[in-house]
Amino acid sequence: MILFWLVAILIAAGVLAGVAARWSDTAPRVICLGALATDFGLCLGLWSGHYPALATIGPPRWFAELSWNWIPQWGIRFHLAVDGLGLALILLTLFLGIMAVLASWRGIQRSAGFFHFNLLWVLAGVMGVFLAVDLFLFYFFWELMLVPMYFLIAVWGYERRIYAAIKFFLFTQISSLLMLAAIVALAVLHQSATGSYSFEYEDLLSMPLAPGTEMLLALGFLAAFAVKLPAFAIHTWLPDAHAEAPTAGSVILAGLLLKTGAFGMLRFVLPLFPNAARQLAPWMMTLGVIGILYGAVLAFAQTDLKRMVAYTSVSHMGFVLLGIFAMNDIALQGALIQMLSHGVSTGALFILAGALNERLHSRDLRSMGGLWDTMPVLSGAGLFFVMASAGMPGLGDFVGEFLVLTGTYRVSPVLAALGALGMIAGACYALRLVQTVFFGPNVHNWRFPDAHWYEWSVAAPMMACLLWIGLYPQPVLNVVRPAIDGIRHQIAVSTLAKR
Amino acid sequence: MLNLLWLAPAFPLAGAAVLALFGSRFPRKLVSLLGVGSIGLAALVSFLVGWSFLASPPPGNAFLLPLWTWMDAGSFRADFGLYLDPVSLLMLVVVTFVGFLIHVYSTEYMRHDDGYARFFAYMNLFVASMLLLVLGNNLLVLYVGWEGVGLCSYLLIGFWYRDPANVRAANKAFLVTRIGDTAFAIGLFLLFTHLGTLDIQQLMQRAQSQWEPGSGLAIAAAALLLAGACGKSAQLPLQTWLPDAMAGPTPTSALIHAATMVTAGVYLIARTQALFRLAPPVQLAVAVIGATTLLMAACSALAQRDIKRVLAYSTISQIGYMFLALGLGAWSAAMFHFMTHAFFKALLFLAAGAVIQALHHEQDMFRMGGLRTELPVVFWSFVIGGSALAGLPLLTAGFFSKDLILWQSWAGPNGNIWFWLCGMAGALLTSLYTYRLIFLVFYGPPKAHVAARPGLAIKLPLVVLCVLSIVGGYADTPPHFGGTPALSNFLNSTLPALEEVHVGPITEVTTALCASLMFAAGFSLAFVLYYRRRVEHPSETALARFWSAGWGFDQLYDGVFVRPFIWLAAVNRNDVVDAAYAGIASAAQECSRVLRLTETGRVRWYASGLALGSAVFLAFVLLTR
Secondary structure (H helix, E strand, C coil), X not given: CHHHHHHHHHHHHHHHHHHHCCCCCCHHHHHHHHHHHHHHHXXXXXXXXXXXXXXXXXXXXXXXXXXXXXXXXXXXXXXXXXXXXXXXXXXHHHHHHHHHHHHCCCCCCCCHHHHXXXXXXXXXXXXXXXXXXXXXXXXXXXXXXHHHHHHHHHHHCCCCHHHHHHHHHHHHHHHHXXXXXXXXXHHHHHHHHHCCCCCEHHHHHCCCCCHHHHHHHHXXXXXXXXXXXXXXXXXXXXXXXXXXXXXXXXXXXXXXXXXXXXXXXXHHHHHHCHHHHHHHHHHHHHHHHHHHHHXXXXXXXXXXXXXXXXXXHHHHHHHHHHHHHHCCHHHHHHHHHHHHHHHHHHHHHHHHHHHHHHHHCXXXXXXXXXXXXHCHHHHHHHHXXXXXXXXXXXXXXXXXXXXHHHHHHHHCHHHHHHHHHHHHHHHHHHHHHHXXXXXXCCCCCCCCCCCCHHHHHHHHHHHHHHHHHHHCCHHHHHHHHHHHHHHHHHHHHXXXXXX | CHHHHHHHHHXXXXXXXHHHHHHHHCCHHHHHHHXXXXXXXXXXXXXXXHHHHHHXXXXXXXXXXXXXXXXXXXCEEEEEEEEECHXXXXXXXXXXXXXXXXXXXHHHHCCXXXXXXXXXXXXXXXXXXXXXXXXXXXXXXXXXXXXXXXXXXXXXXXXXXXXXXXXXXXXXXXXXXXXXXXXXXXXHHHHHHHHCCCEHHHHHXXXXXXXXXXXXXXXXXXXXXXXXXXXXCCCCCCCCHHHHHHHCCHHHHHHHXXXXXXXXXXXXHXXXXXXXXXXXXXXXXXXXXXXXXXXXXXHHHHCCCEHHHHHXXXXXXXXXXXXXXXHHCCHHHHHHHHHHHHHHHHHHHHHHHHHHXXXXXXXXXXXXXXXXXXXXXXXXXXXXXXXXXXXXXCCCHHHHHHHHHHHHHHHCCCCCHHHHHHHHHHHHHHHHHHHHHHHHHHCCCCCCCCCCCCCHHHHHHHHHHHHHHHHHHHHCCXXXXXXXXXXXXXXXXXXXXXXXXXXXXXXXXXXXXXXXXXXXXHHHHHHHHHHHCCCCCCCCCHHHHHHHCCCXXXXXXXXXXXXXXXXXXXXXXXXXXXXXXXXXXXXXXXXXXXXXXXXXCCHHHHHHHHHHHHHHHHHHHHHCC
16 A cells, blocks of 8 residues: 555645645745655655564565556556565665755756646656556556656756757657557457456466567567667667756656666566576676766767766666676666666766756856856765766765676676776776866856755765765665566566576 | 774774864864874874784684674675784885875974864875775775775875866876775675675685685686786876875875885785685786886886975885786785885875975975985985985995895796896886986075975984885895895785795895896996986987876877777767657657648638548448458
């Protein structure tokens, strides 16, 4: 039941926030924070309730579950469930949600009610994606993320917002339709095998598939997830969408929407289609490495701060793709850590870019320089997050990248070595960012107020979070381990069955 | 007492955190107190720990302080712990003590800087990272410190960030060392994958039991670690960043770019010496890199006119000696030279800082002169530090440590006449460029006005380091002359003992005599050229310019790597991949435009279209039936 409330609170608060804007400008913000904080508390309760059991006894498959009949004649159920993987990601969702609300405290003045309505509904969609174990319901939430996000970009974005919003919508929608076809095909196959339709994750897991069919369906799912991730060659919606979206939109896009792609691969592609996944693995890993290097080089070349940060996402998510398809326990856990810490570090960089834009009214790197002079606190925080993003040990991203590459080395030393070159390329864009934004002479003679209270209240928890993941990631690793083991078990079983 | 070890990195770390968060609001006195006090406490802890270690050595002459499990990801596990043995104890004491002196010095040197608190925050963070590097029980913990010192080095080189040149120098330092670090990281992947742990002690044991000497994996692993060491320690081919790193404040150059961080590569190789012994070709490469670097850098030092760049090239050259020693298998000789070098090079840099400050930030030696009487303490610091660097026989620390390396370059297991000759030539060049500096700066007619004289906070560290630059050498005196190699003996529980394989025709006595001769020759040459004839202008020959520019490595790398990368990135700024999608979009728009042409609004046109379509359809149906 708690899972229902997690989503329902956000949906209801979204409507309420939309209405409340009539009374006051602050009301929607407070309602948003309240709803997200309530959810966050509930999730922490789930975490702490199950954490002790993880070490001692084998944990149950799901920490919490909820299953209602929805459309029985097609075997569709309203079925939510959460395991360690989902829990880690919904915590990230709520955390970044709170950060996004705080970060747009001053920045969003126009129709604040509708803005916060969209914000909460995107977050509800993301939560649903991480919780749904009925594929129909999953698709429902998958689409629910899309529309409010479209509005966030198209209404509150920057100059090229319409172009970016349409591009985002088309890329996501076309690839999602391929996934929908694959989902329906799975249900039909289940009907022909057992006589009844089913969209249930657990039912479909145990369903044998012919190799050709399996590959085709895997590609259908992969299309949707690889676009969201994004993998190299289908990444070009990302810089536009990230750069044109308002700060909160960028934070949610980079921090969460990209993660739904990676989550989809972990939850569905690997367990449902293990043989196909294994066949595709070398290709996907190669795509991951290309993404790491290509994204970093493009980030280095950008002149727009938000586009620069956007391309670093392509690079970082390349590590995630690499880790997922390396498929061993080290790399998979590394990919998960990378997802979490990328969400925080890149989210923080987008918030920083938003804070600078509020002051300079520009995202152009050439209009910046020497900002340390006038804003030492904000610049120091910026330096911290840039270094996190460049994989400085002791901070979150390093743990993720290191585990991914260590795991990859077992599978392919060459790809691991090439991926490691991403550390050098990452340093290139990180140094360029610091150099052009914070260092150098303050030629434009900017004079700005330093960090406001709401900026501090965003930066401090995000720093703490990165330090925590960087120095003591064990609580996260312990929680996701059973889920990761489950995925690997599924792959191992199918290997045995094939023999 | 040994359990207090964690306090050594914890004090500076806490100092850095407090200063970074609140330092800008604190009065300067409080900043000094926190910044210097934290290092002072760390030094105190390390003395206490050292004393207790010596007084009652722990079993196995090593002590492990486990702190927490850093990550346990199924088959991967890394613990966060501190490991103390003679080698890390030596590093610990040197880093904290020399660090403390340099922090004291900085309170005066940086007193007018508006980034006072920021400076101490970075410096404290540096010491904390360096201690983590030295004490880490696990290669991954060591790597945290390794990258941490790199970060602090970057921040401090670019400390005066308003000047773009400083920022460029900082970027260069970070990137060039990052290249080595990446190789190091790949080495870690390899080591973990094949040996299943990153704990240094276990790793060395497993390497010895599982890998044959000369096996491919051992060679690959050692080579990757060597690349990391070359980056950090500014050895060929990754040496180019160090001369530019002199853009940082002088105390930074003394602490990071002379005494401690740049010797991290030496420490890494000494720490993993078991692995290097399994890879003889790589060990030979270490020696060759060391010998080549020491000669090339010494030549470059000879052609510089900036006082700090002379010292920077000298540092590269002296670390070359340490690498030579490591490659020879004279592990403890390398550590001995590390120690004495930390003393005299820190002394020289701090003294150079005093000169620079006295002359209004003048760094060109050809615009100095006659400072002997104006700045007596600084002068004597230079004489003592320089003589130690050049190896003034029997009196100075540098003589003993260098002599040990020179003797091993012949007598050691990997020794041969070539290494011995390189070492001797290096000794000659070292003596020449050192006294060139001293004669140019302190003798002759005064050319610049002395604006400020050093105060106590600058003089005191200089005096202490002067004493150490003389006394430090007696820690290890050659047994052939009736001395006791106390330091080597102390390090023997961790590092293999020195061996003497080749005896005759070169003996230890000949080596010492030759080294003394080289010292005297260098000194005399400098005396003739820069005291008697008083050369007033730097040499402008092609060779001098080539040496002065560091043998053209900057231009080479610029042309081969930097420019192509920037060009490639700039060309593809708009992402060629997106062009494909833009193509699809414009194709769709074009189709729409063409199809729109059919929409004329004329009924006759529509009717004929309808008729034609029906005819085609009917024909299709009838013909294909």
